[in-house]
Each structure stands twice: as structure tokens, then as C-alpha cells.
Amino acid sequence: MENTTNEKVVICIGDIHGYVTKIKNLWSNLQNQINQSEFESAHIIFLGDYCDHGPDTREVLDFLISLPSKHPKQSHVFLAGNHDLGFAAFVGALSPPADGSMFSATWDAHKSSEEIEGWYKGDGYENMHLQGRRWGGDYKIKFNVNKGQEFKGSVYNAGSTFSSYGFPHGSPDFIKAFPSDHNKFLANMAWIHEEDDVCIYAYQGTKCCKLIVVRGSFVNGKDLEEQMKSLRERDTKIPEVKAISWRWDVRDMHEELSKQETILVSGHHGELHIEGLRLIIDEGDGLETNPLAAMVLPYMKIIRDTDTYKLE
Template identity: 60%
Template sequence: MTEATQPRTIICIGDIHGYITKLQNLWSNLSHTIPPSIFSTATIIFLGDYCDRGPKTREVLDFLISLPTRYPNQRHVFLAGNHDFAFAAFLRLLPPPADGSEFSEGWKEYEESEEREGWFKDDGYEEMHLQGRRWSGKIKAKFNVAKGTEYQGSIYDAGPTFQSYGVPHGSADLVKAVPDEHKKFLANLVWVHEEDDVFMNTDNGVKCCKLIAVHAGLEKGVDVNEQMKILKARDTRIPKIQALSGRKNVWDIPEELSTSATIIVSGHHAKLHVEGLRLIIDEGGGYPDKPIAAIVLPSMEIIKDTDVLTK
């Protein structure tokens, strides 16, 4: 393959969760590992979850927003993670349900959890998507048994995000504290992204594939075309979008895609899992002692913020 026909470089970056230093270190390692001429023109797909858990959400968003100006020849794709979706919901940035229904219709399915999760019930809650209320709520439990960590304010560990903007967790004042450029960024996040003619190195040589990037994955047993329609339309009638927040039901590639060479890449799962065409790039999971990872296509090289590069 000649230089003129080299496949495009696509870099998929996992969950950041408010850790600006990790993001800066990962970006530095990417820029020093990938040849400058290739890095400067790469497509960078951020897989979502920029906020919560870590202490510097505001700085993370500043960094991401600056990239198109700093690297004008790169292409940047910013996916919504379930945490970003909920942050945007609290700020009332989500598009209204296309069928004219109220967000409150979506509360009913999960109302048995309202007391335990301490859903937000202050200024503006009446017009808020379910996930915004959960994100800014005050959970009664102090310890997350599943993760082995203390809750940071809400079921989403949103306390550090509020604090990064200088307001206490659960405060309605966050709406005024978040800068307009951050609101625009959150409002414009896409729920799914597709790429054609993506190449990846395999044991059997270089393979040309379609790529679908979505924060958690695509559901098994649910029509893929219907899922893609909902995700592309950013259909906010749904109180909990499985492709952004699911677990076991989105781990594998749906069977109907198994006959076509389709890469599914996601973050979300606090795992680094590369198996065939299923790529899960989220080693960090928002834990302070775990790295942020990225995968580079077509080489399939994994690069982390903790990598120590030798000259």
C-alpha cells in the first residue's frame, strides 16, 4: 500500500470523567506516538462521559472545546455518554420529545426509585428529563456496594461536576454557573457516529469495515435500524437510553450485524476489551487510580495516559 493510499487514522478515546491531567497526558502520548503528519489529520472520536467523579469537569470541557481551533486539520467527534446526557438534561439542553409529550411522562417507569435516589425537586424540575433529576439528586445511600466506592452526591457521582463550577452539589445555580460555550458543547453532543471504509489490522491482514461508535453499545434483540433511527434523532421520549447506559444487553455485537464487517466501539463499561470487531475502550471508568485509554485504527495500538515513552 503506497503512502497515497494509506488508510485513514481514527483514534477512539475512552471515558475521561473529569480527569484533566489524565486527558492532557494521554493527548501528549498520542501526539508523540503517532507521526505528526498523521496525528494532525486524524479523526478523533471521543466516546463520552466527560463529566462526574473526577474533580475537573470544567477544565475537561475547556480542553475539548479548544481542539478544533488548536488542531484545525483534525476531525473531532464528541459522543454523548450517559453522564453527559444527564448533565445536559439538568441544564435543560435536551431537545423536547418530538411527539409533544412531557419529560415527566418518563418519570413514571422509575418512580419507585425516586425516594432512594433523592431525585432533584428544586427550580426547573417540572420540565426536566428523568436522568437530569437523578443526576442532580441526593442519594440516601453513602456507599456504592457494586463499585466499592463512596457516592459523590448522586447516583451519578455528580458532586465534583457541581464543585468544578463553584456551586454545591444539587444546586439549581449550576444552570447560571455553566458558561454558554459549555452549554453549546453539551447540547450538540451526538448519540451515535458512523464511519465507512475504516481499516483495522487483524491476524489475517488488513480488513475494511464499517464503524459504529456509541457510548455503551447496541442492544441485542432490538432491531438495529430502529436503534440507529432513535439515536440519530436523539429521541428524548425514552427515559433510559440503553445504547448510552446499558450493561450486559449492549456488550456484544447484535447478530444482524455479524454478516457484515461492522466494528462497534464504545466506552462506558470500565473495561478494556478488544475482541474481534467489538472494541470497548474504558479502562479508567472514572476511578482515580486507573488510566484513560485510546485505540488507534488501523494499527489497533492501545495508548494510555500512563504510558512512559522512551526517546
Template identity: 60%
Template sequence: MTSDLGDEERLVICIGDVHGYYSKLKNLWCNLKFQTNPSQFNKALIIFLGDYCDKGPDTNKVIDFLIDLPSKYPNQKHVFLLGNHDFGFSAFLGLLPPPCDGSEFKEGWKEYDESIKELEGWYCGEGYEDMHVQGRRWGGKIKIKLNQATGTYFKGSVNSSGPTFESYGVPHGSFDLRNAVPDEHKKFLANLVWFHEEDNVWVENAEGRKKCKLIAVHAGIHREKPVVQQLKLLKSKDTSKPVVDCVHGRENFRDMPQELKEHPTIVVSGHHGRLHINDLRLIIDEMGGHEHRPLAAIILPSMKVIRDTDCSDENKI
């Protein structure tokens, strides 16, 4: 992308977890257009923070929308991050790259107790023998209904993947999903990046404006492990482990690593079910995957938060 806007004028817009809510995504996009300068919006860097599938009813429409963006907005730059739900979806479809160390996906099954496999009702139908553990969990049929952590109900699997199957016209847990998902959707999923780095991103705070580096990754960066090592693993798309820490992690991924505090670096993620803006550590996920919660985005450099629920005459399309 080429742009005649200087770095200080460039908008960087980070959009939280969509989770199959096409109507929320459309309304948020219209609000972003309405509340920004058109010339800046049309040349913005748009970073989607992952989790396009599950929970909501329209995963197929969400992915269609995202696929169409580069042709509709050719002067924007679009970055589509891999989320943990997208990881499971991709694993079920057989789209993940093989493990870098030459091992087989089934090695990762051993990391889980039999009681977990039973409770989560892991997928054991056609093709399961060669499936990454997250694909089996994603396509499984969980035995309990209530998610104690969120107070909401599971929709089919531990990932609430039932609506994703339904959006492609197949029953939950059916291997027919591999044939039902269009090739262009499979290509989109296979090409999701596991992290994104961007230089010369400006932010505004009480101290004024400053130029930073930006790292975007779905869950964040582990606060106590070497950053370079974590980014190297993400760049290699290593699927040898049962979980990818920076995509699936929780507790140790919410804070800013001390190492990154020494040089101005923005770390932005979704995943955690909260809106958290603490200096340069940004978490943009207001649990938009639940019907009555908003889908949120943040605009840099202003640090302004925009939601699909913001009222404007332009957000009804």
C-alpha cells in the same frame, strides 16, 4: 475535513470515558502525539466516546480542552459522543430537546418506583417540574455511600455529579449551576452526537488488514434488536423515554449484534468499565473515572491501546 492521506493511512483514534480527569486527558493526548506519526496524527479522526463529566475534579477544564481542539488541530476531525453522564448533566441544565411524541418529561418519572426516588434523593428544587428524569437523578443527593457494583463511593448523586458542580463553583444540587456553566459549554453539550457512523475504516488483525464500516455509540448496539431501528432513534435524539438504551444500556449492549457480523462493521463504545477487544467489537473504558485507573484510547488500524499512564518523556505538560 480534507486530507491527502488515503483511507489505509488514516488514523482513527477512539478515546474512552474521561469523567472530569483533565490531567489524565492531557497526558493521554501527549502520549498519542508521541506514539504516532505526526502527519497522520494531525489528520486523524478522533472519536471521544462520551462521559466527559462527573467523578473527577475538573469537568469544566475537560470541556474547555475539548472545545479548543478544532482550532488547535484544524486538520483533524473530532467527534464528541453523548454519554449517559453527559445526558444527565444536559438534562439538569435544560439542554435536551423535547420529546418527539409531544409528551412531557415528567411522564418518564413514572417508570421508577417511589423507593428508588427516595433512595437516590431525586432533585426537587427549582425547575424540577420540567426536568427529564435523568436530570433529577443526576442532580439528586443519594442516601447511600457505597456503590456495591463498583466497590467505590458515590460522590453526591447516583451519577457522582458532586465534583461537576464543584468544578463550576457551586454546591452540589444547586440550580445555580445553570447560570455558572458558560454558554460555550452549554453549546458543546447540546451539540453532542448520539452516535457516529464512518465508512472505510481499516483494521489489522491476525488475518491481515480489512476495510470496515464503524459505528460509535456510548454503550453499544442492542444485540437482538434491528440495528437500523436503533440508529434511527439515536439520530432523532428521542428523549421521550426515561433512558436511551444505546447510551445507558448494559447487559445486552456489550456483544456484537449478529446482524452486523454479516458485513465487516466495527462497533466501538465506552461505558462498561472494561477494555474489551473481541474482533470488531471494541469497548474502551478502563474505569478512568476512578482516581487510580487509566484513561485509555485505541488507534486504528493497528488496534494499539494507549493509556495516560504510559511512560514517555513527552507526557508531562
């Protein structure tokens, strides 16, 4: 795979969900399949959900944190997933609301779910964001019929993340012992990424246009700029950020972006979906048996952790 027209290479990597072997294998396959100079200067965008489900969240974060020093000519964007926001809220990595309000003000909108989701009530809960309490909670429903497996601790399946750091699910000691470099990583996650002049090879030829990367996408019928503004500002007074947490209501291309010829990339949706300039890259869906995929632009090339290549 080699670029002959000098368009920058952008690699979008889907949801890792605590599987360090998957991301290491995928990274190796990317190195093997992309021209070396292009790979080492590539723009790498991780689409969020680094934690939960799988057993290796701590090792996944160590791996991601190491990338800028190992590949200094690359640029890296780490988008926040809904699981990551819950994680960040629990360990105190979310910035307080800019308007001076308390995180406890986020609880009321979902108060009816508190009992069944078993929101966290341990040390420090008094001013914890709603998503942190949900993430560290004790979900009363124990089996996920959609995925055919048991829930691990909370509605977010966060039990495996606690275990990867050596703590039982919901332990307040986890907050006190949480590594400072991991806290910084979670605190610095982007909620949206925007970039001009990204190229994509389409049936009609090469298109170069604006790229927007957002976890889920935008709600149609609501003002696009207003939604983007709250993401740029990382507005933590919002109890549930729809563009990050919702699925079907934010799956499709926003009607305003359809008119502007914009590449819109997301993870989150549990599928690989390519429709024009709307790209969804999340084959893994948090399941151990599913592959971890990446999309390489401008080539529109899908590379997976499970791919095998013959050495020439």
C-alpha cells in the same frame, strides 16, 4: 507509528470522567507516538462520559472545546455518555421531544426509584428530563460497594462536577450560571457515529469496513435499525436510552452486525475488550487509579495516559 498505505487514522478515546490531567497526558502521548502529519489530520472520536467522578469536569470541557481551533485539520466527534446526558438534562441542554411531549412524561417509567435516588426537586424540576433529576439528586445510598468508594451526591456521582464549577451539589444556581459554550457542547453531542471505509489491521490482513461508535451498544433480539434510528434522531422522549445507559445487556456485538463485518466501538463498560471487530475502550471506569486509554486505528495500538516514552 506510521501508515504506509494511506488508510485514515481514527483515534477512539475512552471515558475521561472529570480527570483533566489524564486527558492532557494521553493527548501528549498520542502526539508523541503517532506520525505528526497523521495525528494532525486524524479523526478523533471521544467515547463519552466527560463529567463526574473526577474533580475537573469544567477544565475537561474547556480542553475538549478548544481542540477544533487548536487542531483545525483534525475532525472531532464527541459522543454522549450516560453521565453526560444526565448533565445535559440538568442544565437544560437537551432538545425537547420532537413529538411535543413534556420531559415530565419520562418520570413514570422509573417512579419507584424516586425516593431512594432522591430526585432533584429544586427550581426548574417541573419539566426536567428524568436523567437530569437523577443526576442532580441526593442519593440515599452513600457507599458504592462495587467500586469501594462513597457516592458523590447523586447516583451519577455528580457532586464533583458541581464542585468544579464552584457550586454545591444540587444547587439550582448552577443551572443559571452554567457557561453558554459548555451548554452548546452538551447540546451538540452525538448519540451515535457511523462512518464507512475505516480500516483495521487484523490477523487475516487489513479489513476496511463500516465503523459504528455507540456508547454501550445495542440490545440483541431487538431490531437493530429501530435502535439506530432513535440514536440518530436523539430521541429525548425516551426515559433511559438503553444503548447509552445499559451495560451487560448491550456489551456483545449485535447479531445483525456480526453478519455485516462492521467495526463496533464503545466505551462505558469499565474494561478494555478486543474481540474481533468488537472494541471496548474504557480502562478508566471512572476510577482515579485506573489509566485513560485510546485505540488507534488502523494499527490496533493502545496508548494510555500512563505510558512513558524515552526521547530519541
